[in-house]
Amino acid sequence: MTATHVNGISVLEDQPARSGISRTGVTVFYEQIRELLLEDGQVVYGCVHCDYTNPNQHSIRPHLKVHKPKATTVTAEALPSKADPATPRPIPAKPATLPATDPLPSASTPEGAGSLADLNLGQLVERARQSDQMRSERDAARREAADWKQRAAEERLRRDGWKQRALKAETGTDWKERAVRAERKLSAVRELLQS
Ligand SMILES: [Zn+2]
Numbered sequence: 001m002t003a004t005h006v007n008g009i010s011v012l013e014d015q016p017a018r019s020g021i022s023r024t025g026v027t028v029f030y031e032q033i034r035e036l037l038l039e040d041g042q043v044v045y046g047c048v049h050c051d052y053t054n055p056n057q058h059s060i061r062p063h064l065k066v067h068k069p070k071a072t073t074v075t076a077e078a079l080p081s082k083a084d085p086a087t088p089r090p091i092p093a094k095p096a097t098l099p100a101t102d103p104l105p106s107a108s109t110p111e112g113a114g115s116l117a118d119l120n121l122g123q124l125v126e127r128a129r130q131s132d133q134m135r136s137e138r139d140a141a142r143r144e145a146a147d148w149k150q151r152a153a154e155e156r157l158r159r160d161g162w163k164q165r166a167l168k169a170e171t172g173t174d175w176k177e178r179a180v181r182a183e184r185k186l187s188a189v190r191e192l193l194q195s
Pocket residue numbers: 047048049050051052063064067
């Protein structure tokens with residue numbers, strides 16, 4: 001504010017200072033320089049912005065520099081900080097990965113001692129796979145055994161066939177039949193001779 005007192009003397013009037021460039025008929029007033037009429041009749045010039053006064057009008061103009069708005073130097077720091085796309089954003093730390101499977105039972109654990117509830121999924125799958133493998137192996141062995149049994153039975157039948165044929169030959173069935181046939185022929189011949 002423009003001074004209301006100068007060295008303890010009250011300002012009676014406060015009006016715009018007239019500039020020296022006033023032409024005839026036209027009065028040009030300063031906008032920032034006031035002409036102050038003091039109580040004791042002095043006339044001083046004052047700043048419109050503050051209480052600075054000076055008897056010399058030309059001393060006010062240099063003072064006005066202090067009220068010039070500072071050149072706002074726009075710097076990179078003054079700018080509102082935007083996220084720099086080149087700067088990698090902080091990535092939250094990954095949680096520690098849990099082990100995929102529980103540790104295998106210790107070697108001292110006797111095989112099959114633990115109940116199924118003690119086994120994890122991987123171990124159950126492995127055990128099922130092993131049992132499947134054992135079952136298929138067992139089935140293959142059974143099929144093979146059945147094949148051998150079948151072949152043995154066929155062999156026995158073949159042997160029995162030979163045995164039966166051999167037995168027939170031994171008993172002389174063919175001879176008997178031949179004898180019967182011969183007997184009949186002989187009988188027929190006798191009948192012819194007798195008639
Ligand atoms: Zn001032």
